[in-house]
Amino acid sequence: MAAPRSCALWGNCGRGWSRLMRSCGLPGLRSSWPGSPLGARLLSQEKRASETHFGFETVSEEEKGGKVYQVFESVAKNYDVMNDMMSLGIHRIWKDLLLWKMHPFPGTQLLDVAGGTGDIAFRFLNYVQAQHRGRQKRQLRARQNLSWEEIARQYQNEEDSLGGSHVMVCDINKEMLKVGKQKAQAQGYKTGLAWVLGDAEELPFDDDKFDVYTIAFGIRNVTHVDRALQEAHRVLKPGGRFLCLEFSQVNNPLVSRLYDLYSFQVIPVLGEVIAGDWKSYQYLVESIRRFPCQEEFKEMIEDAGFQKVTYESLTSGIVAIHSGFKL
Numbered sequence: 161m162a163a164p165r166s167c168a169l170w171g172n173c174g175r176g177w178s179r180l181m182r183s184c185g186l187p188g189l190r191s192s193w194p195g196s197p198l199g200a201r202l203l204s205q206e207k208r209a210s211e212t213h214f215g216f217e218t219v220s221e222e223e224k225g226g227k228v229y230q231v232f233e234s235v236a237k238n239y240d241v242m243n244d245m246m247s248l249g250i251h252r253i254w255k256d257l258l259l260w261k262m263h264p265f266p267g268t269q270l271l272d273v274a275g276g277t278g279d280i281a282f283r284f285l286n287y288v289q290a291q292h293r294g295r296q297k298r299q300l301r302a303r304q305n306l307s308w309e310e311i312a313r314q315y316q317n318e319e320d321s322l323g324g325s326h327v328m329v330c331d332i333n334k335e336m337l338k339v340g341k342q343k344a345q346a347q348g349y350k351t352g353l354a355w356v357l358g359d360a361e362e363l364p365f366d367d368d369k370f371d372v373y374t375i376a377f378g379i380r381n382v383t384h385v386d387r388a389l390q391e392a393h394r395v396l397k398p399g400g401r402f403l404c405l406e407f408s409q410v411n412n413p414l415v416s417r418l419y420d421l422y423s424f425q426v427i428p429v430l431g432e433v434i435a436g437d438w439k440s441y442q443y444l445v446e447s448i449r450r451f452p453c454q455e456e457f458k459e460m461i462e463d464a465g466f467q468k469v470t471y472e473s474l475t476s477g478i479v480a481i482h483s484g485f486k487l
């Protein structure tokens with residue numbers, strides 16, 4: 161059943177220890193006082209720091225990655241249809257809002273981490289293509305005496321239809337990427353898109369490479385959220401933007417009750433009936449409850465070095481979009 165949502169940090173996200181020390185008012189005590197009762201308590205806290213959560217289950221940090229991998233390996237084939245069914249299509253609106261917030265311009269280099277089956281990447285390509293086409297049209301209208309060849313060339317140059325924009329989809333799960341690539345092929349996305357197998361905690365990219373970093377419904381699944389945030393900061397160019405779409409804390413008591421009921425009584429049942437997979441959807445709803453609230457996640461983003469960090473809660477806080485800049 162629904163566990164009370166805690167806004168406290170979980171697992172070892174790098175701040176638990178310092179918070180504990182601060183709350184004890186004893187900075188640096190850890191190594192100097194191990195024999196005392198307080199020291200022993202602090203040491204056992206430290207031992208537990210290598211534990212984390214997989215939904216409501218306590219697991220070792222080493223175990224968590226494998227368990228998360230199994231979940232997405234198992235849901236990959238039904239992932240898109242499940243999202244439409246479970247959210248009644250609302251997830252599409254949230255993802256569109258992320259793109260409107262990003263407002264990419266032709267030429268933007270995007271890294272979409274935990275990009276899965278490509279929903280954010282495809283929206284990005286559609287958005288910049290529409291922007292670029294609009295710009296081209298305005299330029300063509302402004303020029304006099306163009307030959308029909310010149311006009312046709314402008315419209316047919318597929319390479320240029322994105323104005324140099326590119327999106328790199330990075331995900332740790334082969335099966336999710338496989339479904340994404342099949343979708344790209346079926347929907348005719350040929351240029352401006354690449355798929356890379358990689359871990360959000362150790363991105364396979366150089367420093368200062370991207371204009372925008374997005375992560376949608378991904379960061380909740382990462383073992384060390386602080387490391388993923390630091391990596392986001394590293395790969396962004398100075399002036400680059402971090403954008404995260406994630407489940408958050410509901411701020412309306414009535415919606416909260418309905419939401420709990422729906423999450424715990426309906427979602428796993430839908431998972432079982434449609435995809436034959438109760439456990440993965442139980443993990444989904446449990447992991448949502450484990451994730452920090454809007455304010456706490458904002459602090460974590462700031463701790464990673466981002467500035468001008470803001471967030472917007474959507475649908476009564478069911479999800480939130482956090483934004484920050486590398487300045």
Ligand SMILES: COc1cc(O)cc(C/C=C(\C)CC/C=C(\C)CC/C=C(\C)CC/C=C(\C)CC/C=C(\C)CC/C=C(\C)CC/C=C(\C)CC/C=C(\C)CC/C=C(\C)CCC=C(C)C)c1O
Binds near residue numbers: 232242248426
């Ligand atoms: C394994 O990990 C994962 C697997 C995945 O497939 C996906 C993800 C990551 C997630 C996404 C990419 C997003 C898309 C997926 C979801 C949104 C699924 C997760 C959904 C929730 C945890 C709940 C949020 C659901 C919605 C926003 C849909 C609207 C429904 C509600 C707000 C709850 C409405 C509740 C009631 C009316 C009372 C309870 C009702 C029943 C017990 C009867 C059945 C109810 C319905 C069929 C829904 C009726 C809905 C409405 C009347 C609309 C109400 C709207 C609002 C209050 C805003 C992943 O990590």
Ligand SMILES: C[S@@+](CC[C@H](N)C(=O)[O-])C[C@H]1O[C@@H](n2cnc3c(N)ncnc32)[C@H](O)[C@@H]1O
Binds near residue numbers: 359
């Ligand atoms: C709920 S899906 C989100 C997919 C997509 N962003 C979307 O919005 O539909 C979560 C994704 O996070 C990926 N993931 C989990 N841990 C990861 C990690 N450490 N590094 C990269 N991707 C990860 C999973 O493989 C999965 O594809």
